[in-house]
Amino acid sequence: xxxxxxxEEKTVSPxxxxxxxxxxxxxxxxxxxxxxxxxxxxxxxxxxxxxxxRENSExxxxxxxxxx
Amino acid sequence: xxxxxxxxxxxxxxxxIGTSGYPNFHIMTESIAASGAEIATVSMRRVKxxxxxxxxxxALLRERGMTILPNTAGCFTAKDAILTAxxxxxxxxxxxxxxxxxxxxxxxxxxxxxxxxAAETLVKDDFTVLPYCNDDPITCKKLEDIGCxxxxxxxxxxxxxxxxxxxxxxxxxxxxxxxxxxVDAGVGTxxxxxxxxxxxxxxxxxxxxxAKAHRPVLMAEAMKKAVEAGRAAFLAGRIPRKLYAxxxxxxxxMIE
Numbered sequence: 001x002x003x004x005x006x007x008e009e010k011t012v013s014p015x016x017x018x019x020x021x022x023x024x025x026x027x028x029x030x031x032x033x034x035x036x037x038x039x040x041x042x043x044x045x046x047x048x049x050x051x052x053x054r055e056n057s058e059x060x061x062x063x064x065x066x067x068x
Numbered sequence: 069x070x071x072x073x074x075x076x077x078x079x080x081x082x083x084x085i086g087t088s089g090y091p092n093f094h095i096m097t098e099s100i101a102a103s104g105a106e107i108a109t110v111s112m113r114r115v116k117x118x119x120x121x122x123x124x125x126x127a128l129l130r131e132r133g134m135t136i137l138p139n140t141a142g143c144f145t146a147k148d149a150i151l152t153a154x155x156x157x158x159x160x161x162x163x164x165x166x167x168x169x170x171x172x173x174x175x176x177x178x179x180x181x182x183x184x185x186a187a188e189t190l191v192k193d194d195f196t197v198l199p200y201c202n203d204d205p206i207t208c209k210k211l212e213d214i215g216c217x218x219x220x221x222x223x224x225x226x227x228x229x230x231x232x233x234x235x236x237x238x239x240x241x242x243x244x245x246x247x248x249x250x251v252d253a254g255v256g257t258x259x260x261x262x263x264x265x266x267x268x269x270x271x272x273x274x275x276x277x278x279a280k281a282h283r284p285v286l287m288a289e290a291m292k293k294a295v296e297a298g299r300a301a302f303l304a305g306r307i308p309r310k311l312y313a314x315x316x317x318x319x320x321x322m323i324e
Contacts, residue, residue: 006114027115032127035112037155042151042154042155044158060114062112063112063113064136064156065113065125066087066096066110066111068141068227068275
């Protein structure tokens with residue numbers, strides 16, 4: 001299925017939860033300091049293994065960067 | 069010295085420092101250390117999958133025991149600022165948020181209407197809201213009434229280095245609000261930070277003045293001293309301004 005991750009179109013296998021998606025993206029899902037929103041809704045870490053991503057979802061993965 | 073407290077946390081340093089725009093990561097960490105700041109601001113941005121620098125700002129600040137203050141910089145609507153605040157809380161495990169809702173790209177002045185609306189939502193949602201706002205006493209009072217944990221009026225536009233452009237408003241805000249008053253933005257050099265503190269501000273938040281100084285680490289040290297000196301001067305109480313001289317040496321016993 002097609003989804004968007006941080007504004008980039010990606011094709012991923014269906015029935016993927018957020019934990020799986022992060023793994024596919026070669027990110028460590030247990031790392032501190034990141035957060036995920038799907039279709040502008042923040043998904044708590046406790047739900048990363050249960051919430052499945054749907055076709056055309058817009059996923060945002062964010063972290064802290066230098067800022068003023 | 070009275071304590072500097074935000075929400076329930078007490079801080080020794082009254083200087084809050086930004087982490088952006090330093091020549092490199094090393095100078096940033098050295099500057100933060102030299103400033104003595106205990107609170108550092110960060111922004112929330114998309115993870116770059118191509119980033120191989122291995123620099124992890126969150127881990128670094130946490131290792132150093134800093135309080136991390138995420139901002140909503142770059143947000144032009146209450147809706148975007150609220151989403152950013154929620155992402156920050158989830159990512160960084162803090163309810164602190166430096167709330168910025170910008171109204172105009174060129175001046176980076178706040179959009180007061182959107183700011184008040186976002187502040188109201190975030191306070192209701194148990195955030196500790198520190199809003200970047202205009203040096204307008206009425207807006208500051210409204211933000212306090214909403215339940216913000218501090219008010220952070222600008223001294224001058226972000227990154228302008230123009231200093232405290234309206235000290236009289238800052239003074240009125242000081243009289244009007246009970247929550248911590250922190251000048252955020254506009255500080256260009258140490259004397260600007262000292263002036264803010266002499267006016268009775270509880271703290272100063274700055275970034276560019278240090279990050280873009282010719283020698284950032286030295287400027288960070290200067291800012292630390294300026295904030296301390298300004299605070300001491302405020303507590304000591306300045307003498308009134310007078311147009312004419314008053315001799316400080318004795319007038320009696322002069323050689324005739």
